[in-house]
Amino acid sequence: MTVVLLFVAVLSAHAQFEKGKKFVGASLSGLGLSYSSSERFRMGLDAEAGYFVADSWLIKANVGYEHTRQADDVRVGLMARYYITQNGLSLGAGAEYNHFTPKNNDVMIPVELGYTFFLNQYITIEPAIYYKMSLHDFSNNSTVGARIGFGYYF
Numbered sequence: 001m002t003v004v005l006l007f008v009a010v011l012s013a014h015a016q017f018e019k020g021k022k023f024v025g026a027s028l029s030g031l032g033l034s035y036s037s038s039e040r041f042r043m044g045l046d047a048e049a050g051y052f053v054a055d056s057w058l059i060k061a062n063v064g065y066e067h068t069r070q071a072d073d074v075r076v077g078l079m080a081r082y083y084i085t086q087n088g089l090s091l092g093a094g095a096e097y098n099h100f101t102p103k104n105n106d107v108m109i110p111v112e113l114g115y116t117f118f119l120n121q122y123i124t125i126e127p128a129i130y131y132k133m134s135l136h137d138f139s140n141n142s143t144v145g146a147r148i149g150f151g152y153y154f
Helices: 002-016
Strands: 022-029 042-054 057-068 072-084 089-100 104-115 123-134 143-153
Touching (some): 042 143, 089 123
Antiparallel strands (some): 022 042, 072 089, 104 123
């Protein structure tokens, strides 16, 4: 029975990764992981929306807020995500512009590895791990993190 349910979930997931489909989502990011040992707590919220430009290829924009002990940052970004449709695994890369308080700006290059669990035909839970490389201050601003998100595919 479990194998049949898994098979149906994989088939319905494939249908959601087709050209022309849309995506909206929200996620909780950071989850306490950081590349820099000087910054141990990092928590963020993200909102994102995207469009499948080809089968398995999602282009998405995101806006987010992240809090640390030393600074808060607001970010906007653009990312391409490729879905390996046989199993729900996804790979993504893009660019983000971050504005840190008090007065720093940075461009980040994020890469991520995620998985898409469909709860029904449209709603997903999407855990991911990511690395964001800072172009301004590699050693202090680059981060590694995990996030958990919810998505809606239509």
